[in-house]
Amino acid sequence: MIETLKKDKTVRWIILGFLALAITGNFMEAWVQNNIMFGLARGLAVLGLMVLWRTGLISFGHALYFGIGAYAVGLVDRNLGISDIFLRLIFAVGASAFVGFLLGFILRKYRGIFFAMLNLAFSMVLYGILVKVESLGSTDGFSVSQTTILGWAPENKYALFAAIVIACAIGAVLVQCYLKTALGSLTTAIRDNELRVEYLGFSVARAIHVKYVMSAGLAGASGALLAMALGQVDPDSMVNWPVSGELVFITVMAGPGSVIAPFLGGVVFEFLRTYAFELAPEAWQLIVGGTLLGIIFFLPMGLWSLLERIWKRRGVSS
Amino acid sequence: MLAQVLTIILDGLNYASFLFIVSVGLTIVFGVLKILNVAHGAFYAWGAYAAAYAITQASELGYPDWIGFLLIFAASIIVGLVLGSIIERLILRKMYAQDEVLIALATFGLFLVLEDIILVVFGVDPYFAYQPMAVLGNVVIGGVFRDVYSLTLFALAVVVAVGCWWALTKTKWGKLIAVVIYDREISQAMGINVSAVYLIVFIVGAMLGALGGAYVAPTTSVAPGFGIDVIVLSFAVVVIGGMGSIPGALIGSVMVGVLRAIAVHQFPELELFVVFAVMAGVLIIRPEGLFAPPKARTI
Numbered sequence: 113m114i115e116t117l118k119k120d121k122t123v124r125w126i127i128l129g130f131l132a133l134a135i136t137g138n139f140m141e142a143w144v145q146n147n148i149m150f151g152l153a154r155g156l157a158v159l160g161l162m163v164l165w166r167t168g169l170i171s172f173g174h175a176l177y178f179g180i181g182a183y184a185v186g187l188v189d190r191n192l193g194i195s196d197i198f199l200r201l202i203f204a205v206g207a208s209a210f211v212g213f214l215l216g217f218i219l220r221k222y223r224g225i226f227f228a229m230l231n232l233a234f235s236m237v238l239y240g241i242l243v244k245v246e247s248l249g250s251t252d253g254f255s256v257s258q259t260t261i262l263g264w265a266p267e268n269k270y271a272l273f274a275a276i277v278i279a280c281a282i283g284a285v286l287v288q289c290y291l292k293t294a295l296g297s298l299t300t301a302i303r304d305n306e307l308r309v310e311y312l313g314f315s316v317a318r319a320i321h322v323k324y325v326m327s328a329g330l331a332g333a334s335g336a337l338l339a340m341a342l343g344q345v346d347p348d349s350m351v352n353w354p355v356s357g358e359l360v361f362i363t364v365m366a367g368p369g370s371v372i373a374p375f376l377g378g379v380v381f382e383f384l385r386t387y388a389f390e391l392a393p394e395a396w397q398l399i400v401g402g403t404l405l406g407i408i409f410f411l412p413m414g415l416w417s418l419l420e421r422i423w424k425r426r427g428v429s430s
Numbered sequence: 431m432l433a434q435v436l437t438i439i440l441d442g443l444n445y446a447s448f449l450f451i452v453s454v455g456l457t458i459v460f461g462v463l464k465i466l467n468v469a470h471g472a473f474y475a476w477g478a479y480a481a482a483y484a485i486t487q488a489s490e491l492g493y494p495d496w497i498g499f500l501l502i503f504a505a506s507i508i509v510g511l512v513l514g515s516i517i518e519r520l521i522l523r524k525m526y527a528q529d530e531v532l533i534a535l536a537t538f539g540l541f542l543v544l545e546d547i548i549l550v551v552f553g554v555d556p557y558f559a560y561q562p563m564a565v566l567g568n569v570v571i572g573g574v575f576r577d578v579y580s581l582t583l584f585a586l587a588v589v590v591a592v593g594c595w596w597a598l599t600k601t602k603w604g605k606l607i608a609v610v611i612y613d614r615e616i617s618q619a620m621g622i623n624v625s626a627v628y629l630i631v632f633i634v635g636a637m638l639g640a641l642g643g644a645y646v647a648p649t650t651s652v653a654p655g656f657g658i659d660v661i662v663l664s665f666a667v668v669v670i671g672g673m674g675s676i677p678g679a680l681i682g683s684v685m686v687g688v689l690r691a692i693a694v695h696q697f698p699e700l701e702l703f704v705v706f707a708v709m710a711g712v713l714i715i716r717p718e719g720l721f722a723p724p725k726a727r728t729i
Contacts, residue, residue, distance in 0.1 A: 170531040233710035240702030394549045401542025408536045
């Protein structure tokens, strides 16, 4: 891991890029700052889905972990009065990773459409519970109090913005390190040929289980950060199936090329949605859905592949 | 007590009939084209909007109320024909070689697009097309008060079920479809026009989805977001019965319909939970569904 941290180019780019973002964030207009904050927070869940996608798995139910993370923040805030960002994140990631660990024993046996559908079923079970539980505000959800950082209650949103940027950078670096390990490099191998991976002496089921727990924890962190950024949790915008669809959408839009791609995708999605809403308040989904179709058709490896292409071309000409 | 049991059974059957009509289209498309069509929910919403719009217009123009029934069928046939052929020809056709989950995602994109075109075409205000329901009046069965319209829904589901069974087992097209399901490439080599089979099956599936929406439109207000809940419910039905199986869709809709009716009347807080818990349970125990022939598809 330390070797990777020292040598890997991507890690350097992550640190540089996120550092630049954290500094410039202070001088952004409020709506730009908000959009980037939401986009990055979502990007964390997309990062987990990207690891699964590299393995050949797409989940239509990661809103389950997204929701668990968000509601964990809401619950520790309401019942225990915990407002510290680190404690909240620990609870959220712990809860979602634990559920992911348990369900992983079942899900690691499934592939393709069955994997996607079983995830969907689990997430809709949680949704079905949350919309009916009165004490959790049913369909309205409930509000989350302001987040503090080690006892300090910041006056503006910039502190939370910076915290989210740092959390995302840590997530990206950790996943990058994981992908460089032996178990991590099994991602594409499993997608290409499971049998060969087994013959090489690795357990496919265990490799998938680890990736699944990881994606669950990341989605939990993502939901937690979004709950803190919004100051509110509710089932329809955090646990219902279109949320899972959105996450998969961003995954495909960003592409599997790099651990930076999910965050880029998340931010692009947030701006796409804002501009689409500005342009056509009644038809913003049309623009979003059309973009998704366009990407699947013309850019199957996502926005990242476009960047890579531009990058390489410049490299050749200079 | 008896009245309550009867209410649950009638509610359950009513809901099951509706679910069957919607999900049989989904399961046929999955069985033949191997596409999990999220856009099916949009066909449902389009059917509902088209029917509601036609019925309210006809009523304003002074046509008799029973004309609504004709309009329901006309609306679903037109919606299925137009949307089904456009989407199959222009979009899905180019995707059959892709991964099935990626195709499902593309249909999710289509779902978003179609949902919003509805708002552009029909506006954001809800439609109330109660005329066909009002014209049939009410009836008392065993002390339980019902509207006749919801009973005709049950009859329609029976017609759809028998029609599908007949078309798939007794006609030339049905046999062609069975062959195409079995092996697409060989059937193409034998001279079967596979792309025509795909197109027709997709159009029929879209028509059935639209019919479900169109027939439900008079019983409720047709408002934006009409298709969102339906799509996951019909996923649950199709998964429980077995993806691609018509008897499976029948059993799945009866199970979900009755379970939901019991939950709504006895344990209202479990309404959605019970449906998806059963779906998850079935996927865990028999991933190919309760009534599909077992196939090793999990790995």
